[in-house]
Each structure stands twice: as C-alpha cells, then as structure tokens.
Amino acid sequence: MGKNMIRxxxxxxxxxxxGVFEIxxxxxxxxxxxxxxxIEVKKVLVRDLEKERPVKIDRKLLTTDPEEVxxxxxxxxxxxxxxxxxxxxxxxxxxxxxxxxxxxxNKDLMATAGAELLLLARKHNRNIYYEASVGGGIPxxxxxxxxxxxxxxxxxxxxxxxxxxxxxTKMSMENMDFETALAEAQDKGFAEQDPSNDLEGKDxxxxxxILAGLAFSSHVRFADVYTQxxxxxxxxxxxxxxxLGFAIKLLAIGEENEKGLALKVHPTLxxxxxxxxxxxxxxxxxxxxxxxxxxxxxxxxxxxALPTGSSVVADLIDVARNINHQVENxxxxxxxxxxxxxxxxxxxxxxxLRLQAVDKPGAFxxxxxxxxxxxxxxxxxxxxxxxxxxxxxxxxxxxxxEKRFAQALKTIKGFPxxxxxxxxxxVFEK
Amino acid sequence: MGKNMIRxxxxxxxxxxxGVFEIxxxxxxxxxxxxxxxIEVKKVLVRDLEKERPVKIDRKLLTTDPEEVxxxxxxxxxxxxxxxxxxxxxxxxxxxxxxxxxxxxNKDLMATAGAELLLLARKHNRNIYYEASVGGGIPxxxxxxxxxxxxxxxxxxxxxxxxxxxxxTKMSMENMDFETALAEAQDKGFAEQDPSNDLEGKDxxxxxxILAGLAFSSHVRFADVYTQxxxxxxxxxxxxxxxLGFAIKLLAIGEENEKGLALKVHPTLxxxxxxxxxxxxxxxxxxxxxxxxxxxxxxxxxxxALPTGSSVVADLIDVARNINHQVENxxxxxxxxxxxxxxxxxxxxxxxLRLQAVDKPGAFxxxxxxxxxxxxxxxxxxxxxxxxxxxxxxxxxxxxxEKRFAQALKTIKGFPxxxxxxxxxxVFEK
Numbered sequence: 001m002g003k004n005m006i007r008x009x010x011x012x013x014x015x016x017x018x019g020v021f022e023i024x025x026x027x028x029x030x031x032x033x034x035x036x037x038x039i040e041v042k043k044v045l046v047r048d049l050e051k052e053r054p055v056k057i058d059r060k061l062l063t064t065d066p067e068e069v070x071x072x073x074x075x076x077x078x079x080x081x082x083x084x085x086x087x088x089x090x091x092x093x094x095x096x097x098x099x100x101x102x103x104x105x106n107k108d109l110m111a112t113a114g115a116e117l118l119l120l121a122r123k124h125n126r127n128i129y130y131e132a133s134v135g136g137g138i139p140x141x142x143x144x145x146x147x148x149x150x151x152x153x154x155x156x157x158x159x160x161x162x163x164x165x166x167x168x169t170k171m172s173m174e175n176m177d178f179e180t181a182l183a184e185a186q187d188k189g190f191a192e193q194d195p196s197n198d199l200e201g202k203d204x205x206x207x208x209x210i211l212a213g214l215a216f217s218s219h220v221r222f223a224d225v226y227t228q229x230x231x232x233x234x235x236x237x238x239x240x241x242x243x244l245g246f247a248i249k250l251l252a253i254g255e256e257n258e259k260g261l262a263l264k265v266h267p268t269l270x271x272x273x274x275x276x277x278x279x280x281x282x283x284x285x286x287x288x289x290x291x292x293x294x295x296x297x298x299x300x301x302x303x304x305a306l307p308t309g310s311s312v313v314a315d316l317i318d319v320a321r322n323i324n325h326q327v328e329n330x331x332x333x334x335x336x337x338x339x340x341x342x343x344x345x346x347x348x349x350x351x352x353l354r355l356q357a358v359d360k361p362g363a364f365x366x367x368x369x370x371x372x373x374x375x376x377x378x379x380x381x382x383x384x385x386x387x388x389x390x391x392x393x394x395x396x397x398x399x400x401x402e403k404r405f406a407q408a409l410k411t412i413k414g415f416p417x418x419x420x421x422x423x424x425x426x427v428f429e430k
Numbered sequence: 431m432g433k434n435m436i437r438x439x440x441x442x443x444x445x446x447x448x449g450v451f452e453i454x455x456x457x458x459x460x461x462x463x464x465x466x467x468x469i470e471v472k473k474v475l476v477r478d479l480e481k482e483r484p485v486k487i488d489r490k491l492l493t494t495d496p497e498e499v500x501x502x503x504x505x506x507x508x509x510x511x512x513x514x515x516x517x518x519x520x521x522x523x524x525x526x527x528x529x530x531x532x533x534x535x536n537k538d539l540m541a542t543a544g545a546e547l548l549l550l551a552r553k554h555n556r557n558i559y560y561e562a563s564v565g566g567g568i569p570x571x572x573x574x575x576x577x578x579x580x581x582x583x584x585x586x587x588x589x590x591x592x593x594x595x596x597x598x599t600k601m602s603m604e605n606m607d608f609e610t611a612l613a614e615a616q617d618k619g620f621a622e623q624d625p626s627n628d629l630e631g632k633d634x635x636x637x638x639x640i641l642a643g644l645a646f647s648s649h650v651r652f653a654d655v656y657t658q659x660x661x662x663x664x665x666x667x668x669x670x671x672x673x674l675g676f677a678i679k680l681l682a683i684g685e686e687n688e689k690g691l692a693l694k695v696h697p698t699l700x701x702x703x704x705x706x707x708x709x710x711x712x713x714x715x716x717x718x719x720x721x722x723x724x725x726x727x728x729x730x731x732x733x734x735a736l737p738t739g740s741s742v743v744a745d746l747i748d749v750a751r752n753i754n755h756q757v758e759n760x761x762x763x764x765x766x767x768x769x770x771x772x773x774x775x776x777x778x779x780x781x782x783l784r785l786q787a788v789d790k791p792g793a794f795x796x797x798x799x800x801x802x803x804x805x806x807x808x809x810x811x812x813x814x815x816x817x818x819x820x821x822x823x824x825x826x827x828x829x830x831x832e833k834r835f836a837q838a839l840k841t842i843k844g845f846p847x848x849x850x851x852x853x854x855x856x857v858f859e860k
Contacts, residue, residue, distance in 0.1 A: 011559060013517065019722075023580055023722045026721065026722070027580060027581065027721065027722065029584055030579075030580070030581075030582055031579075031580055033647070033765070034579040034580075035579075043486060049660060137570075137720075137722070137723035137724060137726065138723075138726055139573045139576075139577030139578065139726075142572065142573070142576060142577050143569045143572070143573070143577075144743060146569075146572060146747070146748065147561065147569030147572050147573075147741070147744050148466075148569065148740065148744065149460075149461075149464040149737075149738050149743075149746060149747045150457060150460070150461055150741075150743030150744050150746075151457065151460075151740055151745050152457055154462055157488035217463070221552055221740065231599075273710070275708055275709075275729060276819070277706035277708075278705055278707075279705075280703070285727075290567075290740065291439075291456065291457065291736075292449075292453045292456070292457065292567070292736045292740035292743070293567035293568075293731070293732070293736070293737050293740035293741075294567060294730065294731045294734070294736065294737050295716075295730060296567065296568055296569075296728070296729060297726075297728075297729035297730065298727075298728060298729075299705055299726060299727035300724065300725060300726035300727065301723070301724045301725070301726075304724075305722050306721075306722045306723070307722065307723050309722060310578070310580050310720065310722035310723035311577070311580075311582055311723075312580075313580030313722070314576060314577050314578065314579050314580050314851075316580075317576070317579045328811065335463070383719060
C-alpha cells in the first residue's frame, strides 16, 4: 500500500540543502527502510543555475522558477531551507495551499509566523515539520512533543547558539579575549560577518520562542523574550566566575510558574557541576525539567550541513510514513493558548556583580547597606588587593526580586566611592 | 472519531506501576490533551490485595486474577511492569493474542524475548512499546527509531546503570572506597541487596541488547555482549585515571564496522572533557554517534517511579493516538537481520595497566620490550617513588588489537620482577 517513492521539492541549496541532498544519497538504503519508501529530490529551487555547489547535483534538477517546484503535482513535500521570513513564507504558504507537506529548517519563520502557518497547514489537512529549526541535529522538537508528553514542563534551559558558546568556551578554556575568540569563530564559519544577531542573543530568543511554545503549549512571540547578549563579558568575569565555581554560558530560559511564563536569554553563571557547564565550543544542549521525568538533557551539534540535514531527513521519513499511512502523529500546536508573560522585574534571580570602588573605610559598608535596604543578601564576596587605591569587588547575591536588585544597584551607582560597575550578570541557583 | 477514553490494564503495582498511576492523576489534563483522549487505569493485577501502596488507589481496581485484566474486552492496552521473564512473558503474549497493545518497562523481557514478542505483535496487528525499558525517563527508543532515523549509527556509548555510576561517582568525587559507596547505594535504594547484576555489568548488557538492536537494526542477544564489571575498581585507579585526565565509567558500547558489530560493557577510562565524564551519581546518559548528525547525547534519570513512569505514559499517549488513528508509526523491528558479532580479541582498544614491580635495573626495560614485541606502544607512563623496594607503575597504551595486548600481558605476568598486576582497564580514545 502507499507510494514507493516520495518526491521532494527543495527550496534552496545552501549549507542545509546540500546536507539534505548528501544524506539522501549517502544513507539511501537506510532512509528507504525507515521511511518505507524511497525519498527522491525531484526539483531544486536556486537563485543561480551556474553557481558551484558543495555537492554534485544533476543540472536538470535545478530551476530558478518557484512555480516549477511548488506546482509540480508529483511533488509530495516541500523542504524550505532558504531562511528568512520574506519569500520563504510565501513559498511555504503556497506549498500548503497546493496540499504539499512542508519541512523547514527556518527558525525565524517558525518563531515569527509558526502559529499562522500551522493553522494554514491544518486547514489544508497537511502539516509542517521543523525539527531542524532549533538545535541543528539534536532531537528537540520530537522529545518535547512526544517523549516528554506526559510531563508538565517546569523549566527549559538551553545553549542554543553555537557562535556564542564557541566564543565563551574559547575565553574560558583558552584564556582568549572576546575579540580574538569572535575573530576565530568568524574564521571557522561559526559566526557571520555581522554577528550581532548571535552576540545580542536574538538568535537564541527566536529558538526559545519555538521551544517554549511547545514546552508550555503557548504561542510565544519574540517580543515576549527578555534578551541580554554577551558583548560585555570580559575575561575577568570568566576568571572570577570560575574561581567561585561557575561557568558563564548564554542561556535561553523558559519557566512556567503560577504567575505565567518567564522567558529570558542572558549570559548566566551556572555551577561547574551542572551538565550545561560541560557543553563546550560549538555544541548545543537543551536542559529540560519535567514534573515527572525530572532533569533531562539533549546534546549535540546545533548547526552544520549534515547535523541539520539529519533532522530534515528525519522529518522526511516521518512525512513518508504519514503519506503512506494517512497519519496525524503530532501534537497539534494549533490548539495552543497564549499564556501570560511575567515581566522580568517581577522575576527572581541571583546576581553576580563586579565593580571598582575607592579603597577607603566605609565603602564596603555603604554597599552592604544599600543591598540590605532592598533585602538583597550576599552569597559570595571576593575582594583582591587594591591597585592604585582602587579595589575590584566581586559579589554574588542570593535570589532576589529583580526590581529590588535594580533599585539597590541604582543607589550604589550614586555612591561617590563607586568608580565603575563593570558587570552585572545573572546566576543560576538550582 | 475515535475513542474518548483509552482503558489500561496494569500488570504490577510496584515502583513503576505506582509512578504511572500517579502521573496519570497528576498530569491528567496534559495527558488528555496530548493523547487526544482520556487515559484511565481500569484494572490492576497485584499479588496481594492488602498490601500498602505508595499511591492511593481504589480497592475495586485491584485483582489477583490475571484473566480479569487480560480478557477484559474494554481494556485497550496492557502495561506490564512486573519485571522478569516468567509470568510477565506469558501475560504479554496473551495480551497480544487478545489484541491488546502492550507497553512494557521490562528490559530483561525485551532483551531476551523482544524479537519474538514483536513478531507476535505484528501477527496480531498490534505493537509493543518499550521506551521505559532502558534509561528510565530519558527518551532513547524514540530518538533511535525516529529522530536519528536518517543516520547510520557508528557508535553508541551509554552510562545505563545508575547503581554503578553512583558508586563510581562517590569513589571519584568523595574519595570513598568501593565497599562504602556500595553500602550507601544500597541504603538509598539505588542498589539491590544482591547487587551482582549491576556490579558485573549484566544489567547494562541487557540494556545494550535493546539499544544496539535498534541502532544497528540487528537482533542482539545477551551472549553477544562482552561483559566486565566494576568489582575490581579501586580508589587508586580512579585517582591515577584523574591524574592522567580521565574519569572511570562503566560504559555499554556498541559499534558497527566493516567486520560486524562490537558489543561490550566494561569500566572505561574516558577523557574528562568528554560529555559522558560529566554524568554523575545516579544519572544515565546515552552518547550516540551518527554518520550525519555527529555526536549527540541524551541525559537524565535512568530509574525511579516518576521518571520511568514518564516514559510509560509517553508510550500510552502514542498508543492512544494509534488507536484513534489506526496508525503504525514505529520502525518495524521485526524486519531486523542478525549481524555478525566481532570477537573481542579482534577489536582494538587502548589499555590502562597498573602493576607492582620490584624496583631494580632492567625491570622497566623488560616490560617495554614485552609490549614492543606485540606492537603495543605506550601513550602515558606514571611511576611514583618506590616503597619498600616495590614500584607502582601505571601505563596507558595506544590502541592495539586486544589479542596482542593479552599476549603481551601474559608475557609480563611471567617476569619475576612483576609482583602483581593490579588492574587492567580499557581506555576510550576518541
């Protein structure tokens, strides 16, 4: 029963597209046996027919006309690997209207238009698969939808941006400064020439929208996510953090409590004994806490042709099974509600603070009083020998309501003895 | 369309059974929304109607008569959490013959009779779900079947026994000796009163049968797995390993190469930078290398009522969807072949060796010559100051064919200057 061959229209032939093409060739038998059908790329939409490709591909498959792919009645499934939210969105919509299944590796698209697109898919009795949109090759979407389906998810914490993790790892393990680490990441192709989306945490925030949406069955928008980047992290912070028993990681965090959802991306001091602290270089990981399963983690490469291709082809296998068995086997994201977002200032967090103070009697007492007035209690204090009359002080607080910490910080900034607030970072306290 | 309520017959009400029952109550709405139907335990087979249970359960649900559960026409799915391979196998077979879906948390059953049971299920157009049989709450079966379905799996390395990982972690992090750590594991309920199945690596070997079967699409038997336990690991080995940059972990390893499958469970020195080295205490993890995805890892609690229950209920959700959509959504394990097993002596491994030698000229030269004759080359050597004329020597070799290393070791044992071979352990070289 069913089709012997599932035909694919590929939109885009960049890194991910090439990876998909290569895996379908390299693991052809494996894929056929798992899918219960062959999977064949029938047409590929490209911008430039003449461009050199990283994989060998029959010229006859290439076209510059989207209609040739989207309207081909033999094509069962459209794989969108163009990226962005412009034409890619139009193509996906047209594909769904033409009764194609859709697979996308496009996090921007799913984060900004996922809800509408999934509804459109539902309307046409089709589905959108997007395992590759977050975490590259790491299975994240399926585990959240299926394997952990019996859990209320309490917390997600993810290292979901390889560029920033690479930079932070280089700074930590090889004592590199930020600029050198960034330049190396760019050399290796992990960071783009304009790396601001990565460094400012925006890329991670898009991914958090997708993950938190699934975890908390809620439509989450980019604007719901508080975002702080890693631009201001210095080698000194990484050094002090380690001395205090922490690694610094850019974490995408989603939590649900009785007040609603908390959604944040920020550099975080995390205990060295935490599994996320051992996620190095360009690797990604998602740490998930469920009310039944407890703590779990999913780890692997978050980008690259073959890892991301691995997720796309897993989706293709699912689509093939769906086509041949007329199945709806996903959790229906279209039934999600929109949950309340808790403002950051009402959240609780511990803080790390590094500052320069004039080394004279009473300076520290003032500091301590300012914190005490806002009920901020101190967990760790480091003060090394002063240089030229200036003392560098590092403090870690216990968890406190963010607005109280902010108020204390404002007071402290007004003290004449405080010369500079170098860093303010959040600390994850288990 | 479909049923509003899926009815479950629970065989057994121990730790896992109670966990399943509790999750179905605690997360009732969540489960209903994900399953598309309510899930209700209709009958529970127990041995003793009077026994105190960890969860509150209506006495009317309990029965001591298996037929009352297995023959109830209203029951759609049987959850087998009795364990062992005796009556549990009979019950599962009868359930399948009665056209029930089956979910089991029973690794012994799946490792020893999985192939036959899956065939029987196929014959009756039903299926067996066994996510909970390995790795407790960690999603492992689904990722291997689905998420990584586009990959040829090159290697699996798992910490799949919580008891031994707890003991090794205690020895490593808290400088405890083996006996004390074992006693503590028993106190905490991680280790059984007769812990030999865990300590000798048998429990891990059963789990490897299930995982390797799926990863390599092959029927794997317990007898195919080479097994070495942790009984002989001493604090000194853990100390030296750390000094050389390694943690010692009991790993279940499956690899496929051109000669066939290699299947082993043994204590392994693994670099401290490897993600498995950061898996502490009772946590489990499976590290999977695929030819597309690269390195991935799945981490979490490998046992316990709620974690294991989380996997059983995830399977229940899948069954509910299957019942209501007449779906076959799994990879068919019944189509697996039986692949050739490579004998251990033909495998390659690096080795760690700790021995006591008389501290006199020529002793080390003899050792080195014996290794050289078998083409064993040395990677690391540690020799501390001798005590009472005896030197403790620690060696790490490069990878070598196991039979060559064994031959060299035999020669060395014959040297009069070698007083004792304390430890021989394998080393994972990436």
